[in-house]
Amino acid sequence: MCESLTQSPDCSGMSMMNRRRWLGAASIAASSPWLTLVSEKLARGEQVNPERSATSLIVLWLQGGPSQLETFDPHAGKLIGGDTQAIRTSIKGFDFASSLPRLAERADQLSVIRSMVSKEGDHERATYHLKTGWRPDPTILHPSIGAVVCHQLSDDVEIPRHISILAGLWPARGGYLGSRYDAFQTSDPRFPLPNLQRIDQDPTILTRVKDLEYLERQFAVGRRVALKETLTPHESATDQALKMMSSEQIKAFEISREDDSVKKKFGDTPFGRGCLAALRLIEEGVRCVEVELSGWDTHANNHALQYSQAEVLDQGFSALLDQLKERGLWQKTIVVCAGEFGRTPNINPLAGRDHWPHGFSVALGGGPIRRGLVHGATSSQPKLDVEDKTVNVESPVEVPDLHASLLHALGVNHALELQTPIGRPLKLSQGNPLPFLRDV
């Protein structure tokens, strides 16, 4: 990757000089824009196969830290399993927790990684890590995976291409790609979109906009040429907002247009409705949708709380999976279900489980992702007093590798380097695609 930013993944030795030479050339060629086309073209050396790639991504984000033991990695009947019961899945020899009966039936459509490991045990930092594939770095804000995908793949839709439904404290961000790649945040799809008024529903807006344009012209006098670059984003945001206010595509947010029978399958919960809205948005051409289900931070009364959330997840996720298949979108859409970390194998005195980044589960499927796979394992009798707790995990998977795999599956070159605003070239992902996830 350092000679032409494509050939070799390491950044040491002789290649550093090449990097410097390239940086110099790129900076001359690109002058102000720091995300250079030169770098993109150079880096496109390692192409992925677009025909076998997905085009859209749905992230089912479980905020708070879902327990692997009450979901995809039950260890039922063991001490660490607590009250968890297991249920057979459609993958021979593998169980899910009994909280996920529908997903257990559809497990043969999914890949489940039971050996995710990370070094972040704080909600905010771990959320950042899982959503961006990078650990927090004070000098730079990394983009979430949805932002990366939107940056790399172009679309022609009048509504935002990156959307976060039921956005919580830390929704997906554009990071160094710019705030225009931030996820557009919405609440429960049962309610109208925030701050979105149809132009045809308010005739006064047209008069106001005309007056606004008049004042904008006044302000631009004497500043127009030099400020074109800085003003453009403002004007563009205004134009896009107005375009959205008059677009038919915003109907994709309106789940009320779906049949009651379909709505019923997703469940009468904000998350279920979020999954349905995600389906409609993907159908409309939106590139990445995040749907958040919070309430997994169960430091007390873990079992009951995890089970109640898992039931909501089970219904929404499985209905989404079914509908994506029914509408012919499953091959073009990747669904990934993850939280920021898992929960401790031991149960605390409040019958809760605490944060545990040393072996947790992620489920994913769709597109070219392999089906019916369970990768890795966690120990039924973990050693908790050791410093390196990953000794309890078989075939550990690092978060950056998961990100690289997702990007790869979406036809994005994960190793592409971009020149960031801090003058430091960064790869889209610092991991490598996991070969076992690729459908063969």
Added chain:
Amino acid sequence: MHKKLILRSVLTMLGVMIAATLAMVWFRGPVQRTQRWKQISLDASKAVEPQVRLVDSAFNRWSETEKVSLAKQADWLTVCRRLALGLVGSGMSLEEIRHLEQWPESERAVIYTEYLLSDRRWSDYFSERLTRAFVGTEMGPFLLFRRRKFREWLEEQLSQEKGMDSIATRLIESEGLWMDRPEVNFITATIPPGGARKADVVRLAGRTSRVFLGLRLDCLECHNDFVDKTYFPEGDKWKGGTQEDFHELAAFFAGATLAENALLGVREEKLDYRFKYLDAKEEVVVKPSVPFAEELLPEVGKPRERLAKWLTDSRNPAFSRAVVNRFWAIVTGKPLVDPVDDIPLNSEVPEPLQILSDDFAQNGFNIKRLLRIIASTDAFRRSSRLEGDEVTMEQQDCWAVFPITQLRPEQVAGQIIQASQLKTVDRDSVWVTQLARFGQINDFLKAYGDLGEDELSPENETIPQRLLLLNGQMVRERTRHDPVANPISRIADQASGDVGAVENCFLAVLNRRPSQDELDYFVAKLEGLRFGARQKAVSDLCWVLMNTTEFLWNH
């Protein structure tokens, strides 16, 4: 009968007392503000005039070198709006404009600077900006971190006019409980969750170098510099940054540890910092050391005390540059060296930054003095447009014209709230107004998006932000006709004719008078309208003004 009379008298007295109290509360703000206007002294501003001239000359030389022409001085209202945005984070109130109009035009900017610096709003505003730089916006470790306490402490330091060296020293050296020694939160913000006792020395070293040295050394945590970004002086040569430079700096914080009894807070313990360098076979004990100007590092003392003394030594050029560049960015919207915390030691800094930094170091790192100088420079007071010509980026880059920048979210919110009020919304306002302002700003920031600690990096406006301004609750409520909640609509009602109404709206929202063309355009829209229709037209005008680039940008 007798009892009824007594009861009536008591109730009347009670009523009078309540009315008197309310009146006192209501008028307390204007009275106190009037007193502050009267007490303004221009001595401090006059005292910095020679230094301002030096800085002006440096800016002029910069423009000459770039061969660009200078913009004229902006009108006093534009300059005062910049002062309000830069020093207290909101636009000017009509009340302030009317006060200033009583003074000679040439003195208004200086008077307003002094007025704002006598107002607790400036220390409140800067304490939040600096808190973001010092501890970020993360919620931090549960129980061990109290951001609000930290911010209040910082506000107190600023209002007591403590020098920046004193503030930095207390942060670096801090020991004790984070509740009664709020500066300790600088350390505890980095303690990892899950029962850890040691502060995260890597995060502390990164934070310290960025905020107090203006150096982004974080990359050196994992590897030596290979992108020619970091150099340190070594004799009369420059040496590239290494992993050792970073970790030796981090080693100063190795002893910052939570006491066994957590109620004793952070203590300094004698602990080694061990680290395994890239390609090394085993860990080594890393001794504390500084990456440059070693001669300024005291030989004795606790590690963090030594680091603080080295950092704030007036001969350490990096400290004053880093602080001055940050304050310049907060006040003007754009740093002299961008990014704000990346001022390489081996590159020449703009001459104005060097002059300001030298002055800052030679005058006890006096923050108010620095702000007065910044606010008085020609660069701060130049117009952002050229008459009969178009501004170029080169002119903006060397401050030959005032650069336009998008306002930060809290400035947008502060402006919207202030624009609909006649009186200044400040700490002397009635508590209901202050509480409402606090709640509305928080709600707005939640919806608009907060830039967090990267607030001094330019960001583009997003579609949700635009939708929030076009259709959102805050602008809608602040522009609707409501004489109680939005006094601006009352004054538009009471203005002498349509011309007065349009002028008042422009003054309150954009802090300027309309041009003749604008006046004609909008007066025509009010002409002949009465009652509800006129109120609606005024409301439309305020909405339009609040959605303009002019309102949402510093210019």
